[in-house]
Amino acid sequence: MSEVIPVNAEPAKQFFVRMLTRDIELLDAVLDLIDNCIDGIIRNQKKNADPTKSYAGFYAKITANKSKFIIEDNCGGISKEVAEKVAFRLGRPSKDELTSIGLKLEKMGTVGVYGIGMKRAIFKMGEHAVVRTEHGQKAYEVEITPEWMNSGSWKLEMVETDTSETSGTRIEVTQLRPEIVREFSPDSNFLIDLHTAIAQLFAIIIEKGFRIELNGATIQPVGVSLLVTPIEASDSTVNPYVFKGRLNEVDVEIVVGFYRPPYKGPDSIDADDLRDDVRQAGWSVICNDRLVLYGDKTAMTGWGSKPVPRFHNQYNSIAGVVTLKSDDPELLPLTTTKHKIDISFGVYFTILDFMKDGVRRFIDFTNEWKGRLSETALQFKDTKPMPVADIPKKVLGGKHTKVSAKRLAVDNGEAKEFTPELSGPTKDSSSRQIRFTRSASEISEIGRELLSDPAAEPKDVGEACFNKVLREIRNARKKP
Amino acid sequence: MSGSKVPYHLRVNKYVDRQLFLEVLDHVARYQPIREMGYISMGGGYLEDFRVLHQAYGIQKMLSFDLDDWMIKRQKVNRPYGFIECRCASSTQIVRDFIAIRDSLVGADGKVIVWLDYTEADKRYDQLDDLENLMKKLIPGDVFRITMNAHRPNFGTVDRYNLAKKADETDAEDLDEWWNRQLVDQLNEYMPTERKGAEFIDSQYKFAVTLGHAIKIAAQNGLRPRPSLVIEPLLSVVYADKQQMITMTGIVLERARRDEFHRLVGWNEWKYLPGEEWDNFTQLSVPHLSVRERHQVHDLMKSVGTPEYVSQLDFRLDGTEEVHASMIEQYVAHYRRYPTFAPVDNM
Numbered sequence: 001m002s003e004v005i006p007v008n009a010e011p012a013k014q015f016f017v018r019m020l021t022r023d024i025e026l027l028d029a030v031l032d033l034i035d036n037c038i039d040g041i042i043r044n045q046k047k048n049a050d051p052t053k054s055y056a057g058f059y060a061k062i063t064a065n066k067s068k069f070i071i072e073d074n075c076g077g078i079s080k081e082v083a084e085k086v087a088f089r090l091g092r093p094s095k096d097e098l099t100s101i102g103l104k105l106e107k108m109g110t111v112g113v114y115g116i117g118m119k120r121a122i123f124k125m126g127e128h129a130v131v132r133t134e135h136g137q138k139a140y141e142v143e144i145t146p147e148w149m150n151s152g153s154w155k156l157e158m159v160e161t162d163t164s165e166t167s168g169t170r171i172e173v174t175q176l177r178p179e180i181v182r183e184f185s186p187d188s189n190f191l192i193d194l195h196t197a198i199a200q201l202f203a204i205i206i207e208k209g210f211r212i213e214l215n216g217a218t219i220q221p222v223g224v225s226l227l228v229t230p231i232e233a234s235d236s237t238v239n240p241y242v243f244k245g246r247l248n249e250v251d252v253e254i255v256v257g258f259y260r261p262p263y264k265g266p267d268s269i270d271a272d273d274l275r276d277d278v279r280q281a282g283w284s285v286i287c288n289d290r291l292v293l294y295g296d297k298t299a300m301t302g303w304g305s306k307p308v309p310r311f312h313n314q315y316n317s318i319a320g321v322v323t324l325k326s327d328d329p330e331l332l333p334l335t336t337t338k339h340k341i342d343i344s345f346g347v348y349f350t351i352l353d354f355m356k357d358g359v360r361r362f363i364d365f366t367n368e369w370k371g372r373l374s375e376t377a378l379q380f381k382d383t384k385p386m387p388v389a390d391i392p393k394k395v396l397g398g399k400h401t402k403v404s405a406k407r408l409a410v411d412n413g414e415a416k417e418f419t420p421e422l423s424g425p426t427k428d429s430s431s432r433q434i435r436f437t438r439s440a441s442e443i444s445e446i447g448r449e450l451l452s453d454p455a456a457e458p459k460d461v462g463e464a465c466f467n468k469v470l471r472e473i474r475n476a477r478k479k480p
Numbered sequence: 481m482s483g484s485k486v487p488y489h490l491r492v493n494k495y496v497d498r499q500l501f502l503e504v505l506d507h508v509a510r511y512q513p514i515r516e517m518g519y520i521s522m523g524g525g526y527l528e529d530f531r532v533l534h535q536a537y538g539i540q541k542m543l544s545f546d547l548d549d550w551m552i553k554r555q556k557v558n559r560p561y562g563f564i565e566c567r568c569a570s571s572t573q574i575v576r577d578f579i580a581i582r583d584s585l586v587g588a589d590g591k592v593i594v595w596l597d598y599t600e601a602d603k604r605y606d607q608l609d610d611l612e613n614l615m616k617k618l619i620p621g622d623v624f625r626i627t628m629n630a631h632r633p634n635f636g637t638v639d640r641y642n643l644a645k646k647a648d649e650t651d652a653e654d655l656d657e658w659w660n661r662q663l664v665d666q667l668n669e670y671m672p673t674e675r676k677g678a679e680f681i682d683s684q685y686k687f688a689v690t691l692g693h694a695i696k697i698a699a700q701n702g703l704r705p706r707p708s709l710v711i712e713p714l715l716s717v718v719y720a721d722k723q724q725m726i727t728m729t730g731i732v733l734e735r736a737r738r739d740e741f742h743r744l745v746g747w748n749e750w751k752y753l754p755g756e757e758w759d760n761f762t763q764l765s766v767p768h769l770s771v772r773e774r775h776q777v778h779d780l781m782k783s784v785g786t787p788e789y790v791s792q793l794d795f796r797l798d799g800t801e802e803v804h805a806s807m808i809e810q811y812v813a814h815y816r817r818y819p820t821f822a823p824v825d826n827m
Binding site for chain 2: 179217220
């Protein structure tokens with residue numbers, strides 16, 4: 001008989017903490033914490049009844065400097081049971097485990113799936129933390145100390161404290177790690193990046209009333225709107241492509257079109273000019289109100305996969321937004337950091353086809369009018385920018401078609417779409433474009449002479465030259 | 481490119497700004513020898529800054545560049561010393577070839593002072609982009625300096641705005657909003673997110689602060705791949721001879737040697753600290769005074785810095801007493817830096 005020797009396979013805490021925090025960027029860790037605040041509102045079913053202002057009255061305030069990080073919200077807090085059994089666990093307990101302790105966590109359209117955000121963020125940032133949460137007239141505090149970090153025990157103590165009338169959670173992390181001190185100091189651009197990331201990721205939620213403060217400054221959301229032609233103006237046909245449906249428990253809205261007239265904007269001959277890289281152009285993806293991709297121009301959103309070409313400056317005026325909603329966040333194509341798309345996931349493939357279909361029309365439009373985009377100005381005369389969230393209702397209110405089950409090709413789904421008719425140029429084979437290059441000083445010299453403007457646009461100078469010569473030739477011909 | 485077609489002695493505040501730059505270099509000299517450093521700048525027609533830097537520190541490894549060939553030809557006529565190399569290149573090209581330029585000037589480990597002396601208001605994005613790319617190639621001990629146009633009306637005067645409004649070209653509600661939109665478009669990713677509102681461009685000074693933050697973003701972006709390095713801001717100046725300009729100067733340091741730097745250079749003695757956010761600008765609006773007027777002010781000086789003589793002067797620089805007083809104060813604050821001579825070698 002061989003002897004059975006017990007082996008210690010318990011994870012060493014420091015190792016675990018290191019592994020857990022190594023793969024997450026500080027930026028994602030902080031965004032995770034804001035996600036938790038918003039999940040709090042949804043979990044506590046406190047959302048405002050008005051769907052356009054469903055987060056009104058709620059806030060998250062972040063303080064980040066060289067000595068501490070604080071995030072506090074009024075989003076309902078964590079109940080004693082959840083705090084005791086779930087919130088401090090690393091990873092969410094399984095359904096069976098939850099049922100055995102008499103807890104049921106509803107899936108209600110949150111994005112917190114993995115149950116590691118708060119802990120991971122704390123470990124990432126510092127050695128000491130105090131989490132205080134108030135929910136239903138009770139407040140509790142949990143302290144994580146450097147001693148605990150270095151001990152073998154996984155037990156924490158929860159202490160009841162005085163209430164403050166505000167249901168919410170406050171996390172304060174101190175004894176920040178040296179690399180975090182560096183990131184939170186003015187020597188680094190981190191806080192600026194964080195500001196930009198929040199303005200983007202939470203744009204929809206901020207639009208719907210949520211207030212996020214970073215070191216005292218209220219963050220303004222990035223704009224996501226597209227050009228729409230009001231119904232009463234009929235001589236213009238510019239409108240976005242709209243798709244709206246429900247595919248396998250996921251609500252899907254796709255809106256794509258021009259967000260600015262294609263003939264305006266940086267007039268550059270250099271196709272690689274980076275200034276033309278307008279941020280909103282490309283695709284944005286919203287999952288349960290989180291703007292997880294903004295202005296994506298990669299294969300993730302179909303660029304460069306047939307029949308859509310790779311993104312190019314010519315398509316700078318085109319923007320699309322995909323809005324996905326599901327009560328079960330596991331059905332959404334999110335990665336674990338919740339701020340990126342998992343392209344091989346579920347319904348996303350189907351959705352991608354409709355996105356490519358939609359964007360194709362606008363690509364064709366810029367191709368057909370290439371070199372003479374200014375002639376399309378009339379088509380854009382009556383267009384007005386409209387927030388993307390309002391577009392499906394407005395546009396599908398008119399004429400639209402039902403998408404056939406065959407095209408949808410999912411087990412369980414229905415959808416309708418609106419396809420705009422964009423006018424291409426009438427085929428005019430009698431016009432040609434002239435293009436040539438001359439030195440700037442010579443163009444300026446002619447500009448001063450012909451147009452009384454030494455800074456005149458090269459194309460205007462060119463045209464003036466052409467017209468002058470043509471006139472002279474014709475006049476000369478008239479003379480006997 | 482550098483547009484400095486007007487000599488320094490006719491631009492009082494640019495001159496004073498440059499004197500402040502020399503003074504902060506005096507501090508840096510306590511940390512590292514300036515004499516061995518290289519100097520790269522857009523010398524303009526007269527290469528005045530090259531002359532001054534050579535006189536002050538004996539710098540000999542010098543490179544002046546300009547985009548225009550005719551300007552380089554002129555520089556070659558006017559250069560005060562034969563050892564100044566004049567090269568026809570854009571700042572983008574200089575930054576692109578920076579490693580080779582440093583190597584040929586001072587060797588791979590030699591330190592340099594680089595001054596990107598921009599004037600154009602419509603190329604701010606490219607200027608910041610150049611700065612970011614330059615920072616990627618700087619090493620500890622390098623000093624960089626950037627001058628940028630910070631004059632709001634270059635986005636269009638109020639008349640131009642009213643015309644655009646009438647023609648339905650813009651739906652911006654007021655002039656500030658109109659300027660602000662153009663600025664956000666222009667700076668793109670360098671636009672400081674916390675200053676995106678029109679209220680941050682409703683004065684020339686606020687606009688300078690926004691641009692200052694954009695410069696900080698660009699510079700720190702460039703250094704991002706090397707977190708062991710840090711930028712110590714040395715001097716931030718806003719001035720207007722005609723158009724409002726800002727200049728920012730900083731030095732690249734190893735993070736671990738920052739305290740040592742502060743100690744050695746006597747950092748607390750430096751009167752014009754720009755602060756952690758680099759935006760504590762030294763505001764220059766030194767008035768032009770005649771020789772007689774200057775002498776009167778000087779005669780009344782008992783101990784430097786006492787303002788009582790403002791009222792005792794026989795002349796006024798402005799009808800409003802407060803304006804007059806502030807002009808005299810500016811003069812007194814910087815009289816030692818005032819251009820008191822017309823440099824004969826340039827005439």
